Amino acid sequence: MKKVKALVLAGNGINCEMEMAHACRLAGSDVVDIVFLYDILSGEVKLDDYHFLNLPGGFLDGDDLGAAKAMAHRLKYAKIAGSGERLDEVIFRFIREGKLILGVCNGFQLMVKSGLLPGLKGIYGKQALTLTFNDSGRFEDRWVYLKVNSNSPSIFTRGLKGLYLPVRHGEGKFIPKNDEMLAELERKNLIALQYSDPDYRKPTLEYPLNPNGSASAIAGICDETGRLFGMMPHPEAYLYFVNHPRWTREKVPEEGMGLAIFRNAVEYVRKNL
């Protein structure tokens, strides 16, 4: 059987790499490596050797120039020792080869700021939307209900209806370049996740169910291939029932809801790559 290899990026302010790697392992990935950015830049580790790139949450460069902004800039300019290739060129090749990228929170912000999402018409590398300061003006840690768009091409959300996960961010408000773009995202079903009511039925703009004031209640989007996916809430934070904030008072399933995202990814790799 095909060996599934996942790479979880670390370093420079990333801070959810351990639980993200744990999620990949639980989901059945055969190889899970936590790789520091520096080890890719030094040429020691090659992204080409993996199928599934995980961009975890954190504070890349402290989010000092805006969330993930300095890192997006690094992808464009930093070169890999030896080959002289730019980081983004390596990522574009990874995408062309049909592989998977999942960005969570700061990782989603990175995908957006570096133009990996939404990648409309297969064009990557140019920022087309943004994630910026929550309407509350605050960082917030709170659990949210997410309605899954079952028509979305996202391979990560296949078979899911709703998710209950924590958000932990100060810059999660989704703003598209313009209304036409928002309409295109909707038309193509690229809006994979929306903040919703507790029944996972109605997307909502109401605070705190929608914790940041995102346009169209957007919490996560994918590209047209469905293989690139970014979301603000943290699926790797809910792998076990004890992560649920009310496990001591409600019946919750043994397996955490976030794991399904990783299972889908691993299964996709096994079948298709």
Add this chain to the structure above:
Amino acid sequence: MAYRVEIGLKPTIRDARGEKIKRRIIDNLNIIVDSVVTVDVYTVDAAMSAPEIEKVASGPFLDPIIQEFSIGKPLRDDFDWAIEVGYKPGVTDNIGRTAREAVELLLQRKFKAGEGVYTSVLYLIRGKLTKEQAERIATGLLANTLIQRFEIKERPSWNPDVGMGIIVPKVASSKEGRVLEINLRVSDEELMRTSSARVLALTLKEMKAIRNYAEDPGVREERKKIGLGENLTDCELEALAQTWSEHCKHKIFNGLIEYRDEEGKVWRIDSLFDTYIKRSTEEIRQAMGEKDWCVSVFKDNAGVMRFNEDWNIVFKVETHNSPSALDPYGGALTGIVGVNRDPFGTGKGAKLIFNVDTFCFAPPDYSKPLPPRLLHPKRIYEGVREGVEHGGNKSGIPTVNGSIVFDERYAGKPLVYCGTGGIMPRNILGEPSHEKQAMPGDLIVMTGGRIGKDGIHGATFSSEELHEESPTSAVQIGDPITQKRMTDFLLRARDLGLYHAITDNGAGGLSSSVGEMARDCHGCRMYLERAPLKYAGLDPWEILLSEAQERMTLAVYPEKIGPFLELAKRMEVEATVLGEFTDSGKFHILYNGQTAAYLDMDFLHNGLPRMELKARWEKKVHPEPTFNDPPDLTAALKKVLSRYNVCSKESVIRQYDHEVQGGCVIKPLVGAYNDGPSDATVLRPLLESWEGIVVSSGICPRYSDIDTYHMMACAIDEAIRNNLSAGGNLKQMAGLDNFCWCDPIQSEKTPDGEYKLAQLVRANQALYHYTRAFGVPCISGKDSMKNDYLIGDTKISIPPTVLFSAVSVVSDVRRCITMDAKRSGDRVYILGETYNDMGGSEYYALYGFIGNQVPKVNAPRAKALYEALGRAIQRGLVASCHDCSDGGLGVALAETALAGALGMEVDLRKVPSSGVNRNDVLLFSESQSRFVVTVHPEHQRTFEECLKGNVFAEIGSITGGSTFTITGLHGKTAVRANIFELKEAWQRPLRW
């Protein structure tokens, strides 16, 4: 040349930051403004072409979807007042550092010396303001003038071609560093002038001890040989002052004390620390024998205890009070990233897994006139909260536990307790991880940030009260990302076995870190000119003392230095070899080939004369209130729920990430709506295991007004109660004691010093008695002894305060529980007995009284109850458990119900009590060792059997709906309210 780049939001985009500032101007300063718009300003001072700066401004600095930029001219002109706030020269500018890295990457070259990027924020305000009001907004809200500069311009006087203009806050100094000699053969007055002018915080006795050392013929002979004169150098004197500071040496805790008790009996105490704290831990460990799970206590930067066969837990709590008084944001940020380095610098280094924070402030609605140099408590609250948010969240460490205590006497110095826990493998490459030793020949290596003038005299500054001349240089700003890069690197170096020993650079900087490590091998030689500096112009003593953040000092084997430095370079961490450890017996510091310090290691560490102090205890009597028991206590319950010390702290808790690392399983907020007050937090540090740690704390400074002995006992009991409420394990529970006192040394400044020292003695006695009785050993602790403010005639001293933190190890987190009522029909129990313990209660405070009957802890009875409760929880018999603390039974019942979003009916006639005949006493007495527990009817019998032999009673039940009813002693309704009304009373006060 310098460029000014302005980045602003497009006019169609909501400016959440501007709105927040507007709200604060209106709420905090009572100044009406129409709108506030913010603009980010980058001043790039580097050799660049116009196209290059254009590329930077439109590249890494810009979010093209929502922002626009301008170079060299103002972006906006629609405002009435413009206020720009930036850092003063030399202050850490984290955004500037990141911006610089981005520019360097774009230019594909490193900046030359003197080049830099500086950031500031421009606030454009619309509204009719006077110049005075604009200044108040600048100094009272936007800028902290200690570390920040600001400029105000009014629209009419504004030149639209120039705007605010270009300011480059570069440190301009080209002076050569010099070593000065200091003559100590002078009068006593002159000695003391030197001590105070240089912020040495040394006493005359200590200054004389130093003089005697320098006068010793043997010492003089040796110094002559190495080229030194008869006088000590500034480096030597400063290094001694840091090493001997109260902050580093705990002189009061280690002093000789003559204590006179209430009956006039005199006790001689030879070190409070040895007599009470250390002795208790030693005795508990001895009693545990083979089962002793303490691994390393009191000797390293943090305490170490066993977690399981393969892992150890490391925990340390610190305070950062003095810096937080002057700059709440920077002080608290430095507090948290600073205490991170304690577990990180323990043994061979631990991975950091949780933070805890407890703050003590004056109330946010403080309305008395503020004495000079003090910031308003609300500003301190917001600044400290934000500092801890940035420090914790950006480091990727969950902030899991804490509290906020309010008392007007914290206006002079707020208390900012910051703690960090870590985990490390028991063995690394076959050696115990908690052991470390610098060996002669090992290289002294400094990693992380660079050295500047920041934080100089932090150790000695915090060993004094806040006064007119308190140095502002002690204030600094932490940089969590530089530290995160360093800890990522060092954990890797640790696992590759690239170093022998590690410690952090905190108080005293290199003089302390290298001085401490050099004790292992008995000497060091360090070359100060090798140290990487943020800017030129530091004197050698400043390099030696600087407390610039994000630095660790290591002992690296010479044969491993190549791979060590190579890995550092790859991971973008600066690492520099500063010298080597020796066995010369000397603390030898050189600067440009000349000796700057040459002290005997033995004198440096053991030359400090001991303090001899007097303590006299007297019992204070406070007036007792005389009001009658109100027939309806509904209003009183709401008022107590709205007390700042009782009310919900949700707005603060939510702004901390308490779930990163994926292990938080009992969260700080629990219940039906995820907003009930958890007693403790439970973490699962290893994601593949169900084993966990339970983290809690206790703090009750109000009782200090009556008797610090019982204050201490109650703080210990509260920490343990909280821990047990979540399912903690009394058999493997460790404590941390953090004392914050007001100056307890009798002097002109402190005429009641003997009383305050007696308060300290009594707290220590209680610590010994109760930690022993409960079998909860302290594994680490800290004291901060000068929490006073003294300027002119105004003296503000904090109430004696101890934060007692508890951490216990549980074998299965699935057995842990929460405090919220679970189901209608569940039975409500109270465990423990209620007495007339109204002294120091929140209820009395509500009416302006202190009273005299302070709660006391009966340890043997409490322990028996705790063990029974622990068994019941382990057997799954308990649906919810909440401890009774501030606000007593009434608050505990209300919180249980409102967190569960369920109604409750309770009958006070069933509450086991002794000597109580009033409803208000039953509801609000703060008797210790009590819990409110709910039990499902089917477990009732087994639960009661489990608790047999202890004082407990079934007092009511959980009901459907939302009515909260308490029947009083005379059978009439004493409280009747909707739980959502109660919840509103509890949530409103701090819901900003």
